[in-house]
Structure formats: structure tokens, C-alpha cells
Amino acid sequence: MKTLKSHIDLLLQAVLWGLMLLIPFLSALSSGATWKDSLWVVIYSVPYFLIYVIIFYANYLWFIPRFLFRKRYWQMVVANVALGILLNAQFIVYTSWHESLSQVPIGMRAIMGLAIGFITILFILAAIGLRVQKRNAQLELEATVAERERLKNQLNPHFLFNTLNNISSLAAFDPDATQTAIARLSDMLRYVLYEGSKPLTPITDELRFMEDYVELMRLRYADTLHIHLDFNEVEGEVPPLLYISLLENAFKHGASSRHPCHIAASFTAEGEWLCFAVANSLPNNDVPSSKESGGVGIENLRRRLSLLYPPADYVLDIREKASRSFGEGMPEQPAYTATLQIKRKKK
Template sequence: MLKNKAVLAHGLVWLVLLAVLFLVNSRERPAHAFILILLYGALNVSIFYMHYFLINPLLIGTGRYWRALTYMAVVLVVSIAVKYGIAHYYDDIILQYRDSDGQQQMLTPLQYMVMALISGLFFMLLSTAVYVVSSNFKTREDRKSLETEKLNAELAFLRSQINPHFLFNSLNSIYSLAYKKSEKTPEAILKLSEIMRYMLYESNEDLVLLEEEINYLENYIDLQKLRFKEKVYVDLHVDIDVEGHRIMPLLLISFLENAFKHGVSTDKHKPIRIDISVKNGRLNFKAENAKNQLNKDQTKGVGMTNLKRRLQLGYPDRHTINIVESEYYYSSELFIYL
């Protein structure tokens, strides 16, 4: 069925065509123009839409050609018969014409039927052309809608993977603190509560304020620091030209996870360095640290794989990611045009 916008467009086109036809014919033969608009216009419009809704789906949608050809023949025969009946009734208006010598002539039944056949075929062809264009447009729109739904579903799935992954690691840390009866346990629980509040409520949006994402990263760093008896050195530097930038939520956490995973620094001369800057809409995020083989987390997560896929979906052709790893050093850097 035609949608509201398509119905309006079709109606306007028919009104314009019929109005032009009426103006062209009404100057010399107003009676002829009146009959042409009310009768022939309605008949041709009927042919158009019978072909559009009944025959085109058979021809194009299902390939049932014989049934379609049968319907076409029926529509043409009926329309020609009705048109000829009207023409015969108004023969002095419709069937009469003047030849090149100015003599009054009368169309024969065969001549008129051929003209009616050509007219019917024209409106059928026009109907098929409009149907093909509309179908192609609808197919593109449906494909685009499906792709968008697929991307949204995939992004939602990837985002959902982050929560249990991070929660698993954080609970392990808090368990260690509680097992040791550390005074840091209440603070760690409070930090985890703030983080989970952000992950459950704020990160449901497609984009969040960069400031909120950075605050989430700071809470994560504070929570990680509580795991260790020794002082952990993390150098976080933020330089944003203007406020209000937005970013996909939970996008940068994988870098921090990797930084702590590859080695926590208790050496103030070799801290984990996190640099976040935004200049002219371009985000530069860099995390680097010296590896600490004693503290290295040997577990394998889905963080970076997840991150790369989310970047492909959310920032296609608008991001660059570089990872450098050696025996003693790990660095990851991300550029995004926000």
C-alpha cells in the first residue's frame, strides 16, 4: 500500500496533469474538456492503479507472467469497451475531428479502439515505471534500516560485553581487599558503585559527554590503585579545547585495562601515562607504561577486540589506532574525529 507521503505525491501529480489537460482543451471545446477530465481521466487513473497494485506485483514480485498478462488483457478490453461506449454516446464531441483540409470527419470504431489501446498501454507502462522506481527506493530504505538496526544491535551487544568483563575484574580486586581485611574495602565498593551507576544509566545513550567518560576513567584508576599496598603511580593529563564534545560510552576503558594488565608501576619514575587531548574536534588518547613482569595479569580478555569492532561501527574511516608492544614496553594510541 502507498504510504501517506506517497499518496499525497500521487494526488498532486494527477491534479497537475488533469488541470493542464483541462486548460489546454477548455478554450475551444469546454464540453469536450469536461468529459475528458471526468470520464477519461478517471478511467486512465483507474488503469494506472489497477496495474500498479494488481499486475505489477505479479510481473515483478512473483514472476507469474501468464496471470499478469491475463489481467492486463482483461483491464485493456474492459477499459476500451467503456471508453468506446462513452465516445459513442458523445460521438459529436469525441469521435468527430477536422482533417487538414478543414473537413469534418468521424473516427471509425477500429481507429478509436486502437487509440484507446495505445492510451491504456501508455498508462500501464507509466504505472510499471513508477512501481519500479518506488520499489527500488523502498528496497534501499529497508536495507538502510536493516543495516542500522543490525549496527545498533551489534553495538548494544558489544557494550553489554564490557559490563561483565569489568565487573568480574573489579569484584576480584575488592575480594582481595576484603580477604586481607583492608581499610580500603569500603572506598573500593563506593568507587565500584559510582562506576556501575555510570555504566548502567549514563552509557545507555549512543553518545555521552567526554567529561563524563573521563570522570568514569578517573574512578576506574582510583579503584585500581586501591588494590595494591604499594603506591601506584598513574600520570593522567587532560587537555580539551572546549567543553561539550561527545563520544561513544565505555570506549576508552580498554586502554586503561591494558595499561594495568601489562604492569602496574610502583616506580614514580616509570608511571602509567595517560594523555587525553582534543583539538579542533580531533581526540588523541594515548596510554603507555613500562611492563612489570611480576604484576602482569596473565588473563586474556575481549577488551581490545571489542574496542576495534566498536570503532569500526561507530567511527568508520574516522579513527586510527596504534599499538606498540615490546618485551619491556606497551603503548596504545587512538585518534578519533568526534
């Protein structure tokens, strides 16, 4: 999108410069000059034409960001008036030196001067418009990046809070397993610290992070929880910590230390699409309400997706009252399912 906007800006500038070169050509034709002579008029006008290039880019690159954006309006006016005086002085001298231009009737030359002066104002306004548009786009981009970082920073303590709660529960009845859990948590926090700040991380690292989380949870629910992971090895990169909220949610609503429970998660690639799916059984058919099934993690994920991808590049499907089988020969049972499909990020 950024590249497309840059191309549009360049195309608009090229059109403006093309229109500028048409003025001396059409003026010469209207005064009775031949096509060949009119083309020579254009050639002779090139040095004069460069003055307008200077005016435009002086405003676009210098005057606007340093004067207009800083509300130094009088300096903006003085700078452009000085350039305007220089331009008109050059116009008078240059047209007097070149016979083909001096033969143009004085009335026509006056019209040319007015037309070019009018075009100069349009160029200044165009420079202002383009610069303001570019500035607004930059501010919007910076706001989006800041929002992404805020959401990522919000996710980290949320994840840590939930994980420490699980380790605390584990410590009450299995101190040895708690040591293993703390060591695994250390690896996970290292990933959050070093990979979480990056815009993209290898898919293999993201899947390994989720596997560590699953193994951590398996320690707590070893007697009741049946977990099936089907993570295909896929090359590419994804935003870090993108899927953990869905996995956390599955354990939140599907794990139980008193009743048999099932969780299944898969990661596959289909063409340009990456698909992560997770489902959990509902112990005692305890279907979470819409309010319960959301929370910080899922709302955070929805917002991150809206900032990272255009609507056509991702699909998040959460079904709170689905039914599915968690193994061959097992009957279907109420389940909470979540599927996230995203398009691969292009490098």
C-alpha cells in the first residue's frame, strides 16, 4: 500500500510537469509558430522550467515541513515571494535574450506570465497537499505501530499471569513437576522477550513456543487431559504471539482436573493461507457465555489482526457451541472451536 501511494504521488507530479511544459508549446502555436518552432520554444524554456521545479521541491522538501508545519507562516510567505521575484526577473531577462521567445506578442507574453504565475500557485498548493498527505500517512503509521506495541505489551503480562496461576496450582501437589514447569516457563519468557518485539518470527519458533505451553499445561492436568497436536512443519514467518490467546482460551474453558477433557490443535498451510485451529471439549457440557469466552486475550487478538492485516487477508472463526469428535471411534460432544486463517506475509 505504501509503495502504491508513492507511485501515485510520482505519477501526479509527472502529470503536473507535463502540463507545465505544454504552456510555452501551446503559446507558440497560438501565435502562428510552426510545430518545429514551437518545439524549439519548449527547448529554450527548459531553463525557465527548472525554476518551477525548484519552487515546487523547495516547498515540498523545505518550506512546508520547516515553516508551514511549525506555524511560521510569515517565513513561508517571504520565502515564496522571494522565489516569485526571482522567477519573474528571470522570465523578463530570458525572453529578451531569445529571439524565438521575444517574437511572441507582448500581450501573449503577459498571458503566459499570468498563466505560469497561476500554475506556480497551483504547484505550491499541490506541494502543500502532497506533503500534508504524506505527513498524515506517517502519523497514521506511527499510531498503528504504537497501537500494535501496546497490544503486544498488554498480552505479555496477561500470558504471564495465567501461566503463573497454573504453576501455583501445580506447586500445591507436585513440587518436582513445579521445577520442570519453571524451567519451561523460563524458555517461554525468553521467547517473549526476544522474539515478541520483532514484527515477524519464524513459524517453527512460534509453534515450539506453543508446544512448550501445552507441555506446561499437561503437567497440571496429567490425569484428566488428553491433548492432540498436529503441527505441520511450515516455512515462513508470522507475527509473534499471534496464536497463544486461542490456545490459552482452549485451556481456560476445556481443561479440568476433575473430569476427562480433550484439547486438539493443528497448524497447516494451504497455498498462501496459514491455518491454526484449536478445539476443546466442555466438561459437564459447560458452554461458556459470549462474555466469558472473550476476555483480554481474544479481544486483544481481534484488535491486533485488524491492525496487521486487511479484512480480506484473515478469517477468525470462533464457535462456542460446536460439536466434534476428539478421536477415532469417539462420539461427538459439545466443543468450543476457534480457527484463524491468515495470508502469508510477503517479504
